[in-house]
Amino acid sequence: MKITEVKTYNLRYPLVQPFANSQTWSKARRAGIVEIRTDAGITGWGEGSSTPSQAAIDTCLIGKDPFDIEVIWNTMHQRGGSNPAAISGVDIALWDILGKALDQPIYRLLGGAFRDRMPAYASGLFKKAVPDITQILMDEAKAYVDQGFSAVKMKIGFGEAYDVKNVTAVRRAVGDTIILAVDANCGYDVGTAIDIGQKIAANDLFWYEEPITTDDVDGYVEIRRALNMRIAGGEGLQGRWAFRDLIQKRGYDIVQPDVSIAGGFTECRKIAAMASANHLRVLPHMWGSSIRLAATLHWQATIPDAPEVLNPIPSLFEFDMTENRLRTDLAEVPIRAVEGYVPIPQGPGLGIEINRAVLERYAS
Numbered sequence: 001m002k003i004t005e006v007k008t009y010n011l012r013y014p015l016v017q018p019f020a021n022s023q024t025w026s027k028a029r030r031a032g033i034v035e036i037r038t039d040a041g042i043t044g045w046g047e048g049s050s051t052p053s054q055a056a057i058d059t060c061l062i063g064k065d066p067f068d069i070e071v072i073w074n075t076m077h078q079r080g081g082s083n084p085a086a087i088s089g090v091d092i093a094l095w096d097i098l099g100k101a102l103d104q105p106i107y108r109l110l111g112g113a114f115r116d117r118m119p120a121y122a123s124g125l126f127k128k129a130v131p132d133i134t135q136i137l138m139d140e141a142k143a144y145v146d147q148g149f150s151a152v153k154m155k156i157g158f159g160e161a162y163d164v165k166n167v168t169a170v171r172r173a174v175g176d177t178i179i180l181a182v183d184a185n186c187g188y189d190v191g192t193a194i195d196i197g198q199k200i201a202a203n204d205l206f207w208y209e210e211p212i213t214t215d216d217v218d219g220y221v222e223i224r225r226a227l228n229m230r231i232a233g234g235e236g237l238q239g240r241w242a243f244r245d246l247i248q249k250r251g252y253d254i255v256q257p258d259v260s261i262a263g264g265f266t267e268c269r270k271i272a273a274m275a276s277a278n279h280l281r282v283l284p285h286m287w288g289s290s291i292r293l294a295a296t297l298h299w300q301a302t303i304p305d306a307p308e309v310l311n312p313i314p315s316l317f318e319f320d321m322t323e324n325r326l327r328t329d330l331a332e333v334p335i336r337a338v339e340g341y342v343p344i345p346q347g348p349g350l351g352i353e354i355n356r357a358v359l360e361r362y363a364s
C-alpha cells in the first residue's frame with residue numbers, strides 16, 4: 001500500500017457564547033484535520049494542533065507505505081522539519097489506515113483495551129461574561145452530576161478571590177462524594193500557585209492542573225512538594241523529550257499528554273511507557289474535534305490502571321462539555337457520554353465516519 005494524496009483542513013467553529021480560561025477568551029474552536037489517501041482505496045483521518053507543511057507532505061509521505069509508521073514519524077521529525085504537533089495528525093491518520101486495512105479498531109493494534117467504556121469527568125466550568133458567575137458555575141456543576149458524572153473539572157487561575165469563592169461554591173454544589181479537579185491553565189507563578197493551592201485545598205481536590213507555565217520543571221517539583229494534593233500537567237508538551245525531566249524529576253502526579261499535540265499514538269505510547277517506568281499516572285488531555293475524541297478514547301483504553309489493585313483510582317477520561325460542533329457533528333454518529341461513561345468506538349481504525357458536509361462547512 002502507498003500513500004497517494006494528503007489533504008489538510010483548518011477548521012473553525014464560531015462559539016455562540018465566548019468563555020475564558022486564565023489565559024484568554026475563546027470566541028471560536030479550531031481543529032487541524034489531515035486526510036491521507038492510499039492506492040488501496042483506504043482513507044485515514046487525523047487531527048493535530050497544527051498541520052504538516054506541503055514540503056513535509058511531498059518529501060515524507062507521498063509514495064510511502066502507511067505501515068512504516070515509526071519510519072515516517074522519524075523522517076518527518078528529523079529530516080522533514082516537522083514538530084510533533086504537526087506529526088500528530090499524520091500519525092493518527094496512519095493508524096486509522098492500518099486499522100481499516102486490518103479490519104481492527106486502533107485500540108486492538110495498540111495491544112488491547114483494559115475497558116470498553118471510559119469513566120469520564122465533565123470538563124467545563126469556564127469563566128463567562130455574566131453578572132453572577134458563581135451561581136452559573138454551581139448550576140452547571142450540578143447539571144453534570146444530574147447527567148451521571150461522578151467527576152468534574154473547573155477552571156481557576158483568575159486570582160485568589162475568584163478561585164477561593166468559586167471552588168468552594170462548586171464543591172458545595174456537587175456535594176462531598178463527587179471528584180473535583182481544578183485547572184489553572186498556567187495562570188500563576190510558583191509562589192502564587194502554592195498560596196492559592198493551600199487556600200483551596202480544603203475542598204478535597206483530586207488534582208491541581210497546570211498551576212504554572214508548562215516547562216518549569218523545578219517549579220512543578222517545588223509546588224508538588226509544598227502542597228498536599230496531586231499535581232497534573234503536560235497537555236501542551238510536544239514529543240517525549242519535553243516530558244522527560246518533568247516525569248523523571250516527578251514534577252507531576254498525573255501526566256496529561258494530548259494525542260494531537262504530543263505526537264500521535266506512536267509518540268504517546270513512548271511517553272506513557274516513560275511515565276509507567278516512573279510510577280506516574282497518565283490521564284490524557286482531550287480538547288478537540290470528533291477525531292481527537294475518538295483517538296484519545298482508543299489510546300486511553302489501552303493504558304492500565306496504576307497501580308492495578310482491587311479499587312484503582314479511575315482512569316478518568318476528559319469529556320469536553322463545552323459547545324463545539326467540530327466535536328459533536330464531524331463524526332456521522334456522535335460520541336456521547338452516557339451516565340458518566342464514554343464508550344470506546346468499535347469499528348475499524350478510529351471507528352468513526354467523517355461527515356464531509358460538516359468538514360467543508362467549517363473549513364476556512
Ligand SMILES: [Mg+2]
Pocket residue numbers: 183185209210235
Ligand atoms: Mg488543562
